Amino acid sequence: MTQHIFDTSYLIAMDSLQELEELENVVIPSTVLKELDKHKTRPDNVGASARAVSRFLFLYLTSSEKTNIRIVHRGNFDIADDEIVAILKDGHSSIVYTDDTLLAIRCSSVSENVGLC
DSSP states (O other), rough: OOEEEEOHHHHHHOOOTTTHHHHHSEEEEEEHHHHHHHHOOOOHHHHHHHHHHHHHHHHHHHHOSSSOEEEEEEESSHHHHHHHHHHTTTOOOEEHHHSOHHHHHHHHHOTTTTOOO
C-alpha cells in the first residue's frame, strides 16, 4: 500500500485538511510536529495555518476510530526533510506532499518508488 508522507510546507499551505482523512496510510513525520509547534506562535497566516493543522491532528488522533493517519519517528532529526528521506529509504511505495523544491529533488534521488505532489 502506498504511503502518503506530508511535509510541513504542504500541510501549512493546504486549503482543506479533509484530504488527510480521505487518504489511506497517511504518514506525518514526528519532526513535522516539531516544525508546526515552532510556527504556531507566529502572528501571520503561517502561524494560523500551523495552529489549525495542530488542532486538526490532535482532534483526529485522539477522538477518531480511523487509523489512516500515523505519526512516524525515524530517529533524532532536527528537520523534517531528513526524516522524510529516512522514511523513503524503507523502500515502500510513497507519495511525498511538499512545497519544498529541494526536498522534492532529494526524495526523487533516494527512491524510484516515490511520487511527488
